[in-house]
Amino acid sequence: MGDLNILYVEDDPRAAEAVRVLLASDGDRLAWEQTGTGGLQRAGAEPFDVIILDRMLPDIDGLTIVSRLRSAGVGTPVLMLSALGRSENRIEGLDAGVDDYLAKPYEPQELVARLHALHRRSAGKVHGAVIIFGSFECHVKARTAFRSGRHIPLSPREFALFRYFMENAGETVTREMLLRDVWNMNFDPQTNVVDVNIGRLRRKLEEGFTAPALETIWGAGYRLTRGE
């Protein structure tokens, strides 16, 4: 699952240790820098897959670090992890060049899912006209879905969701990713609207089959299973 090389710039040792343990269990390697200056130097010197940046650092503001990295030509995806979680703070972060913004407190699984999604996005995976994963088939142009060779009738929205899960097959997909990429919305209403939509899709994908199709990752999102 893991195998990412990640840099974490964070002044709170406790938070850094928690993330290190979390990512280690996932198979990723974490390099930790306690100051903004140290983080800036290291990000410029070593190749990382993803950078996690705390926003409020004692020496340099996290937003300044991102701006400096970007102007220095470092394009490594950055996830900002911050106690400032208001939508205004998010906009400031995204404007400064951050690729994703996660507010503390967060679910550990959500952090892992987002880091992997960021890496996938930057790797720019290209999908063919037919995506196959386990028992599922997604015919992108014909906009049709199959499970074990059986056609599953889906509404346009359900198909868009299904396709997104197929493109991110085997990975945890967060609510925020779905809102951003399927509904083109940059705000999470924090209600169960996304879950209700997923519930509909799940029922259609699982109807007549015994193996589950979508599993819920508590506090993080959903993952498409192989359905076998």
Added chain:
Amino acid sequence: MSPRSHRTRGRSIFGQVTVASILIAMVAVAVLFAVTTITIRGQTRNALSATVSTDVAGLIDIYATAGRAELLRRIDDRQDVVSLEGRRSHYLVADGAGRRISGDITRWPALSAALSEEGYVTLADGTQVYAQGAKLAPDLQLLVAREYDRDHAALLVLSAVFLGVGAGIVGAVALVAWVTARHLARRMDAVNAALGAAADGRAANFPTRRRGGDEIDEMASHGARLLARQAQLLKAYKQVSEHVAHEVRTPLMHLDSRLGEAMRDHPEAPGGPIGESRDDIRGITSMLDSLLDIASAESRRGELAGLAEFDLTALVTSLADLYEDSAEDAGLTLVTAIAPGVTLLGERMQITRLLSNLLDNAIKYVPEDGQIRLTLTHGPRIVIEDDGPGIPHDQRDRIFERFVRATAPGDRPGHGLGLALSRAIAERHGLVLRLGDAPRGAQFILEPAP
């Protein structure tokens, strides 16, 4: 729709000052010209009158002392005399009925000899003269006239000079006024542009102070100081709110992660005490965020920074698509009427938040089998209405206040900040969020502020 940032200027005071200066200069020149002309005309008349009267008196004297024959002889002599002022003389000696006896004037003009009348008259041959009549005897009357064309020509020259000089003065005044006004207007515009930019929340560049400095420089420097002070206050406010958020969130985060670990070590059923505690933690942080968001939206009312035009039709369509299943699950129908091509100058994320809050409320409060209608029309105007229980009449005025929640049967918990935040977001965009007067159910209307 955009928040009204600055009102258009009616008329520039500098333009008005320029026009007023030109008018005053024109009036002054005209008055001076009129006074001069009247004075010169009066003096010319006095001089003509004195000359003619003296001549008449002399001839009367000759008639009285030397008789009629001498008078006629003297008149013949004088007829060809041209005075030093260039005024040619004309005479007429006539009988009592005005018939010519002697002199170069052929017909008696409309002047009474008996009353010794004098004045400007035109002779039969068209010559314009100043004349005076005098009765010498019952059957003899005398008319003495002087031409005044030289005086008239002098007056015309004077008028021409006045016109030229006057035009020059008016032109000079206009030029000076225009140049001064333009210079002042440019400087005022620079100060105005800086203040306007500041009012819209953009970077304000006040003009640099010139050597010495005048009232406009002083105004610009006061403006710059005022803005610096405001920026300082905003920065302090932002710092304090961010630190409060940070300091509250950090221990909550540690608490939450410890509870998360506990939950993994001791799994519990949904709704268990650890899960509930974690929900509470999220509740506290979201309440804190909402309060800060309301304060932030209120402080940025009318500010253009951070606003960008976006496709409102697309956003409302996406929201309708997102909420359709939720409405259906709650046994409700979501009916939409979305006009194409509606855009809004705003923060997309905040408008999404406002609308999803209203849709969440509708889904929460409308009982099963109800209907929610979402309408977007140009303006832009968004109406979210339902056929649920509506807002109790005595609570209509208060539901947009912080920590106020409408109480209804089957009510579910919340902080009572959603509508306060929605209204603050609306106002930050120059919009109003208000309750409509639908006969049943709740009707929320979002539209441009009047």
